[in-house]
Amino acid sequence: MTTSAIDRRFMAAAIRLSRQHKGRTSTNPAVATLIVRNDGNGPVIVGRGVTAIGGRPHAETQALAEAGERARGATAYVTLEPCAHHGRTPPCADALVTAGVARVVGAATDPDPRVSGKGYAILRKAGVAVDERVLADEAADLMAGYLIRSIRKRPEVVLKLALSADGMIGRLGEGQVAITGATARAQAHLMRMEADAIVVGIGTALADDPWLTVRLPGLEGRSPARIVLDRLAKLPVTTKLARSAHEVPLMIAVGPEADKERKAALAAAGAGFLATETYDGRIALPELLEDLAARGMSSVMVEGGADTARAFLDDDLVDRIILFRGLGAIGRGGIASPIDHDHIPGGFRLVREARFGEDRYAEWMRAI
Template sequence: MPGASVPETDRRFMAAAIRLSRRHLGLTGTNPSVGCLIVRDDGAGPFIVGRAVTAIGGRPHAETQALEEAGEAARGATAYVTLEPCAHHGRTPPCAEALIACGVARVVGAASDPDPRVSGKGYAMLRTMGVEVVEKVLAEEAADLLGGYLTRSMKKRPEVTLKLALSADGKIGVKGQGQVPITGEVARGQVHLMRAEADAILVGIGTALADDPALTCRLPGLEARSPLRIVLDRHLRLPAGSQLARSARDVPLLVTAAGDADRARRAVLADAGVHLLGVEAFDGHIALPELLEDLAARGISTLMVEGGAFTAGEFLGEGLVDRLCLFIGSREIGAAGIASPVDPGHIPSGFRKRCEARFGNDLYLEYVRA
């Protein structure tokens, strides 16, 4: 396995860099949230002299910030970077060049960058200038947090996370009753954290009408990290008095609209501050692959789908789900409940279990596409 023979010190500091990179998930625009640590050892053991994560908005990159914090202490040190350092000139010089200029002796990298301007070139530049390079240390763990950037780079669409809350008997709600409590407060808090780390969150119009959700992050201190909210609504049925529309000027709201959507409805929602996105339809339904391409073109790398059974089924049926997150409560809903399109006993082929956890009394299962 990559990194299996890597010294424990390298694995330990890379794990710390990966944890640091999570700090700005959902805040770095089209750039990935990368973590970087500058570590030196003067004989008494390694210690951190510089640390940084990609800045909000995507610039500056983590490496240049960490090097600036380290100053002269970077000379002869080791840099731990969760993604291969960039090698191309843009608005600023490449990070590989900055590492060389600051005299870093060694670079330990995790995930590889699929961007053709970078892939392999950053490491090659470092090696040419005599910098020792160790690749793929905890690469899988780093790539997991960089999934949005990697998916958007390779597939030209956002990474899609489908989140479902299931009762103990595999139901996601009761028809006609709006939101039905399924999981406890701890699990709901975790969902809000997931929202804070996503670029956008999406529901279908059925869920928007039945539940009247806000789709914001309501964890204390993280309210400002609410993602862009998206509603699949080709006929523009979303009421102007809904929580989503009423808060559109505070938290951006994007509503899809077919070409034949009513002009008066367009005007009402636009007056409320709602942004409208034209979509194509196929067999009477929104063409999801094309929608995801449009969202990627807008800079969206991570999309969290919280829709109901129909929307979840559509994304699964199109093969567009990359990560499946199931929160399973302890109570049963019964025969009147709406069956989930997926449950632990019926996971779509091509997925593997990534982790299992407990949030309060609720079970959490996460699967990723292999």
């Protein structure tokens, strides 16, 4: 294999490893590092690390600790530029130099001004060979939440919809309607697990009475926060969302005109509140997202309904579009989706397609 092919192979492995803690590293990105050594019999991984749950320690220090003396003269594959700033621990770039790593292969560049370009500069100054942007787009795909929060000062917004064969997302007055099969629904729960929050409008919360939790065996504790866009605090305390608020965080985005007694009842049930500004009779979404970023959230998934999805699209706040498509048609009385496979906004590119059981899956992303 050529050096380029070997680099891509090990970087791809590092990117897969980084997904292990996606959504669990607080405000830090889920980064992975592989230390690879070649003593004449081909390259061998001698150290592995992924950003720890909660954000510390970083991937580089863990991989170097596992490699020990074998890191000297080895190559480090890092999915994000090594940090260059002093915090509670020394910079990861310095740790790589101290360990005697001979070469660093990096994927995505860190937009944090404390790091951007500086981590690589530390390495080069110490005589470490550096190759940048190997599988950079693939690495950025997995850490898009961190990158978008750093650049745009808001979380990544993932719009996820399930469409029937005739382009509907539900039927008026019937609450939740099964559009996709069990395999596709399980995949959607895995996506929830990697998000910081799930967002729905009050219309969906009232019509569907959803849990919005992760309900996969062994993963129930990975449910993200639930956020309801509820300007007037209409959510009843008898809903599944309110009844589970003590177990899984529930936040109600309310306007200044929200009813105080209903807010008090929801607070007693365990709900928290996001005080928001309103514009043209609805919650101001850009300001809400800024507040969520300030709380450390990097990725939110918008799950419904049509009006909420359309509001995020109209405000140009969607970064990733995920569409599941079932085989059955809803027909008369159906609620039309605000978007479908043939009408994706400009600036988005198709990044993956799949099948889950009988259902189609497609995902689009726009440049960060």
